[in-house]
Amino acid sequence: MQLVRFAVGDENDRSDEESWGVLTGDGVRDVGSLLGTCPTMWDLVQDWSAMFEQLPHLVPDAPLRAEPRLLSPLPERGKVICIGLNYRDHALETGAEIPTEPVVFNKLAGALCGPDDEVPLPSVSQQVDFEAELVLVIGREARNVSEQDAEQYVLGYMCGHDVSARDWQKGRPGGQWLLGKSFPNFAPTGPVLVPRQHVEDVNRLRITLTLNGETLQDSTTAQLIFKPTELIAYLSQCCVLQPGDMIFTGTPPGVGAARQPPRFLQSGDVCTVEIEGLGKLTNRFV
């Protein structure tokens, strides 16, 4: 099952109206329009457990939308937490030691965007880099959750792209990664959110990134140093994880900064992140 959030108005209509639905072979079934109590994806995420059982029965009656404009599966209302250096093979390529606890940073509001959105290359950076990532979405409030219990706090998974301005990430300001990761549209996600019950084994998914059709990252989530359940246990000791929060879980090897010579994004480049079972996330850089 693949959940999507989409704009109700046409492309020229800048209204904020949105709905959510399920992607099927014919198009999108607009489930949100059937439900007065759960018209948006945000409503769904806040009360996901109640809806999960009913959803398969609602889908056949939901109106079909042939080609709606898809938005990021989640709106920008929760936290966007990111994990650095979380693939064994990527930590080795950057020359960093394998971390003994997660490297945690975040992205500021304004960074989130959806599938097919353009990502502007900032005039103040010459080193914009790509990072394919698995993103997990929190479905229940989590405080001090054990690793054994952590999975039930996950609503689902999606593709994400942790776009990174290396010349702002490394060395400035004060060694903080925050600004280099937070330029507008530096956090594409989507196109679909797949509930965890529909992902067979999140710790064995192939993850790739292509740049203009050339594969530059190709690994598996089996290389993750800290698995999703470990991340939830670790983070929930310190902050409250809330429904709708997103956790970018880190990137595999092959990023532009680690290449010889380094390879940074140029205007017109198109990146596609693909994760087994979670669809393809394509964005053009302009």
Ligand code: ZN
């Ligand atoms: Zn990253």
